[in-house]
Every structure is written in C-alpha cells, then in structure tokens.
Amino acid sequence: MLDRFKRRINYLRISVTDRCNLRCRYCMPENDPCLLRHEDILTFEEIQQVVAVSVSLGINKVRLTGGEPLVRRDIVDLVAMIAAVPGINDLAMTTNATLLSRFAGPLKHAGLQRINISLDTLDPEKFRHITRGGEIQKVHDGIAAAKAAGLHPIKVNCVVKKGAEKKDADQVAGYCRANGLEVRFIQEMDLEKGDFGIVEGGTGGDCRSCNRLRLTSDGKVKPCLFSDLGYDIREMGIQQALEKAVGNKPEKGSVNQQNLFHNIGG
Ligand code: SAM
Ligand code: SF4
Numbered sequence: 001m002l003d004r005f006k007r008r009i010n011y012l013r014i015s016v017t018d019r020c021n022l023r024c025r026y027c028m029p030e031n032d033p034c035l036l037r038h039e040d041i042l043t044f045e046e047i048q049q050v051v052a053v054s055v056s057l058g059i060n061k062v063r064l065t066g067g068e069p070l071v072r073r074d075i076v077d078l079v080a081m082i083a084a085v086p087g088i089n090d091l092a093m094t095t096n097a098t099l100l101s102r103f104a105g106p107l108k109h110a111g112l113q114r115i116n117i118s119l120d121t122l123d124p125e126k127f128r129h130i131t132r133g134g135e136i137q138k139v140h141d142g143i144a145a146a147k148a149a150g151l152h153p154i155k156v157n158c159v160v161k162k163g164a165e166k167k168d169a170d171q172v173a174g175y176c177r178a179n180g181l182e183v184r185f186i187q188e189m190d191l192e193k194g195d196f197g198i199v200e201g202g203t204g205g206d207c208r209s210c211n212r213l214r215l216t217s218d219g220k221v222k223p224c225l226f227s228d229l230g231y232d233i234r235e236m237g238i239q240q241a242l243e244k245a246v247g248n249k250p251e252k253g254s255v256n257q258q259n260l261f262h263n264i265g266g
Contacts, residue, residue: 230245
C-alpha cells in the first residue's frame, strides 16, 4: 500500500491489551487508568483476521505491543495464530520483560522472531521509581531467557527525559554493548502536546519514511501515533478501516488527545 505521500506502508503494530503490570510515569496514570471493557477488546480471531487482510494489502511486518502484551491471557497462542498467516516476514514484540523469563521459550517456539525490551536505567531504585514498583531483576531474567531462547536481535528501548542528564542512558548503552543487545534511545514524548522526536538507533519518529499503521486493542486502525484519526474495524469492516487509515495517513504527526501510550502501544 502506498499512501498519498508515496510512503510504502508495510508495518502493523498491534496493541493486544491496554492493561499493564507496571505503571511507568510517562505512560500510564497510577490510579484508575480508565481501562477498556473486556468485551471491547479484540478477540484473537479478530486480530488474526486483521493480520490476514493487512497482508493481502501489503503488510509483511507485525509487532505486538500493549499495554504489556505478556499480561494478555494465552498470548503465546495469539503469536502462533499470527505466525501462521502466510506473508509475515517479521514478527516482533515490545515488552517490559518482567514476565519474559516464563514466556521467552514458548514465544520463540510459537513463531516470534525478535523482541524489544524497555529499560531506561540500570539502577534498581530508579527503575522502581520510574515504573512505580517494578523489579529490575525480573527484566534481567527476562533478557537472559530471551537470549537462551534464541530471540534475535534483542533490542533495548531506552526512554530519555528531555533535558535530563544522560547518565542512565549511557549506563544502559554500556550494558547493551557488554551483553550483545542493540539499544535505541527514545526521547520522552507527549501525545497531547505533539512533542516527539526521531528515535536514535531506530526507525520511529521520522515522518518522511514512516511505514506504519497501528491497531488499538479495541479495534481502531490508527494511521499515526500523533493523530486523533482512527477507523473502527467492527464498524467499517477490516479492509475498509485499513484502506481509510492508509488513505488519510497524515504527512506529519500533530497531536493525539484521545490516547495514552498504554492504550495505543508506543
Ligand atoms: N509494555 C511494553 C513496554 O513497556 O515495552 C509495551 C508497550 S509500551 C507503551 C511501548 C514503548 O513505548 C515502550 O518502549 C515505552 O518505553 C514507550 N513509551 C511509553 N510512554 C512513552 C513516552 N511518553 N514517550 C516515549 N516512549 C514511551
Ligand atoms: Fe506498562 Fe510499557 Fe507503559 Fe510501562 S511503558 S506502563 S511497561 S505499557
């Protein structure tokens, strides 16, 4: 699929849940995060159908995200269902890795190819602060399990606060070098203010080369993270929602006043 600006759209990011076992300060409110009703969340069959129709329109790259994808019940089955769709060359996941030690092997077996893990600091106290209670050791265990399972490459997403000293980011970079992990630095973004930047070491944030669509966990196809546009697959039908999203993909991101990171997927 080509959009109006001749960008080839081949990448679908799927938020499989708006729920999470952490409460990162830049992503999710601590209390009452306004979660979706269970009946509004797409079923595995619906997600698989979206993937199948997307492939017929030119998508060949899929990433599962959230919320935290590993808190979605039977996530390994969903990975297997998506991996079974012919035409997906690249199947990845973004996770906070706190539950990964248990899931890495089964995910690899189900057809997951590679994984991105979020880690902003190596300091256990700071990690606990940023995530409002997370235990960094679980992330280390998750990374070890991902390596052992053969998920490759393992990329680390490190969010850097604007204007903050780079000490934590530098330490994360050193840790990644020492452990054979790739690292990407993501400037902390603000959806409401339209504040975003190019991902250092990655592909996000450069509107001229954007190749993405997003599917929210309640079935809206969104053409851009920084836009309020969204097309409901249940109301419009899958193909029409995908085509509308591509047809109306904005040239550049602006603002998103309807979503928070935990319900659009980052
Ligand atoms: N729970 C998973 C995780 O944390 O990796 C997947 C979902 S999370 C919303 C996806 C990515 O978005 C993570 O790498 C996270 O660090 C990033 N993210 C969340 N809020 C952000 C913000 N305000 N600015 C920049 N990145 C953000
Ligand atoms: Fe959860 Fe990921 Fe958001 Fe942190 S960034 S609260 S781990 S969804």
